[in-house]
Amino acid sequence: MKLSLVIIGNGMAPGRMLDYLLEASAESDSSAFDITIFNDEPRVNYNRLMLSPVLAGEKSYEDIITHDDAWYQQHQITLYKADRVVAIDTDGQIVTSRSGIKKRYDRLVIATGSLPNRLPVPGNDLDGVLVYRDLDDVQAMLDTASAFRQRKLTDAQCSGGNVVVIGGGLLGLEAAAGLAIQGMNVTVLQYTDTLMNQQLDPAAGALLEAAVIAKGIRVITRADTQAIITNDGASVAGVELKDGTVLDADIVVMAVGIRPSVQLAESAGIAVNRGIVVNDAMETSIPSIYALGECVEHREICYGLVAPLYDMARTLAMQLLAQPSSYTGSVTSAKLKVSGIDLYSAGDFAEGPGREEIVLRDARAGVYKRLVIQNDCIVGIVLYGDTSDGPWFFDFLKKGKDISALRDTLIFGQSLQPTEGGGREVDPTAAVAALPDDAEICGCNGVCKSAITNSITTLKLTTLDEVRAHTKASSSCGTCSGLVEQLMMLSLGDQYHPAAVTPMCPCTTLGHAEVRRLIKSKKLNTVFQVMQELEWASSCGCAKCRPAINYYLVAEWPEDYRDDYQSRFINERAHANIQKDGTYSVVPRMWGGMTSSAELRAIADVCDKFEIPAVKVTGGQRIDMLGIKKDDLPLVWKDLGDAGFVSGHAYAKGLRTVKTCVGKTWCRFGTQDSTGLGIRLEKFLWGSWTPAKVKLAVSGCPRNCAEATCKDMGVICVDSGYELHFAGAAGLDIQGTQVLGSVTTEDAVVEHLAALMQMYREQGHYLERMYKWAKRVGVSEIRQQIIEDSDRRLHYFDRFVASQQVAQVDPWAERVQGKHHREFSMVQVNEPQRESA
């Protein structure tokens, strides 16, 4: 007598399980089971992985059927379509379906799959809010797209056709790409910083984002959905984000993950955790009941990819046939099914003890590859742009093969493994080779790449000096010398040996100047893009290069760049100065060193209220409050702000203080209003970030009580006007200032010093003080550009003013308003088990 095998669910896992079962039965020439399947969906078994090609119009439903009606008949399997099991009587071994069918079982297989998550926000059940799970969902999307195309035929200008996809994971991106192909205007919302953060490291995520955007899809990261909105109370009209952004939407697709469908099993008393708990034999906690697929939890893991389901299917088929077999878990790999985007990830690509990474970037080909190695084995793989070696690497990973013999060439892939010795050399000219001909190399003299390479070839130039003489490239500030030399190497090959460039850090072979120029020439605008395009040797940079790159991007793209706070030193993140005990000091601005009784009273009150243990007058003519707990900072700033104070940027690579003397208002020797000019300069120059700190002083006469001749920029007032000084230092090095020139009006002082500050912002290396920059570039070159060349001065001035438009925001006031509030609060757990602050 045959045993009764009942299967609940007809997805890919039980489908594959049946294949194995029938195959094995065929071999033993006896069908051991009388099989019954209950399927909630009204159709036969199809390949769910192929839903994306269906949505993209590349395949039809018929193309993706794996088991058709004839197959079920041939194998004498009873399939109930559109009928789900609603109860399991585990004592009587009987299942009951929604339509009332009762079926006794000897063996029961639960394969209820998973349920798509819905964000718990208002409006998540409106008409037009879809998930992306089965063919019905795909059909609903196709219908909407088709209706919009029809409307467009009659009215080409018609609005609409907007789709918002919530979730930038595998499914969300596939849905977005398919809908974009169907002609819809698609926006993807991603809660985290990067797309597919579950499968990709941030470097690959940034590349993916650029590729998705290139497909005409809008991407908003760090998007926190507040509500799905409606105009008529029934159907969806848009999505509102927590930051107030409202996006129009005809349909909203929620692709925010899946959870095992466990309700039926749970109500039958089967042990359930996150999924239905199974052991290595795929048995649940109740005898004769098995489970497999996305509904199960095996060794604390729930799987959502197909490969593990197939492994489970094989084990379960063997178990049902009473042949010993066990499932011990799977290592998974993921691939995005969007045409034109190649990415692959597998294993565990997090760092860990004894782990190291091998990174290969090829900027020209848009390739990023990263292998994570532990104990001479590959444990994690991320490939972007070229995934052809994915299976090859994955084989190493799965089998735990030793890679030590291949280590040096492994990353180049299977086909580039040297037959004997050899391998690929890193090409130092790769970055300049990838530049377009019209890319500007020398900013001072406006010389582009092709002008330099053409001169080298046609004029047969062989030295840097010759190139400078003929093209003017790198003849001014010299910042681009390294790039010009690389172009010479590119043109002349082995005949040219450039001077060694000191790399920024161990992550790169490029120096600061090269990185800056390439950011501009290649229009790079995120930290990750810089690392990719300039072929960084690490996936995430280090504490040396990240702050530098972040500054270069801030300085280059003042309006568009989004500051990367995690790449800033703590003082600039906390907007206060960290002290050795982890407390902070706070220095509000006292413009030009002037204060009043009201200000002093407010400071005194703050000191009392927050029990600030130390108050000190600084060398920059203002007041430092020391020993403030980080959590108190926003509260201290609130009180200071109410009294009219703003941040003094005592922590910033930016304008710090402008020290003044009392000038001709009080002093019998004073020649000009040095205090007023100091205040004016401070109010004009504060805000924009600079390579290193910038301190100013204005003295009212040559007696120089404000000590202006040891500052980054200084003004000495004289009877005839103002002497401008720069490049002084009184720290690690002591150095008197250089004279920049003389001007006759306050307006001219402001114009010249702002232009000088901008020139330094554009050319200084990160953490290079102004006197060091001046030594590198040459004092006479700076004088020439700021004093003699008035056009150039005005251009610097205009760019400085443009930067100030966005930079002159008091960071303390912003944080009092709640910006980055988590930076300043402890995670609280004293309350029972809950939440962060």
Add this chain to the structure above:
Amino acid sequence: MKQSTTTCRHVQTEDRWLDVASREDIPQRGARRLRVGDQTVAIFRTANDTFHALVDACPHQAGPLSEGIVHGDCVTCPLHNWTISLVTGQAQGADEGAVQSYPVRLFDHRVQIDLSRVPVPVKKLTGGEMSSGGENVG
């Protein structure tokens, strides 16, 4: 080898895991501080979304590691640029010393920490110069 189903359930409900934050409360390449008695524990999240916890005191001069720059699986102390492994708590490179680490896990998008180990005493402060990242200036 069969795995008992009750073991699965037991581990995940065990009391030693303290639920401290949602995953998104901690920024990538960043940290948040957790007060435990009179000590502070720093919980880090790397670029690759792994979570780690260390006593928030550099083995050098007890600088707050939670305020450092997170890169790879290391953090660079904001006071004197020592680099500490987030995984082992060991100082990297030529520097020697270690700080107590705690097991952290991610469970259902929640960050959980096991504080059942006894923390080592933190070294007392001594003098020392400040890093280029942030000297004191008025």
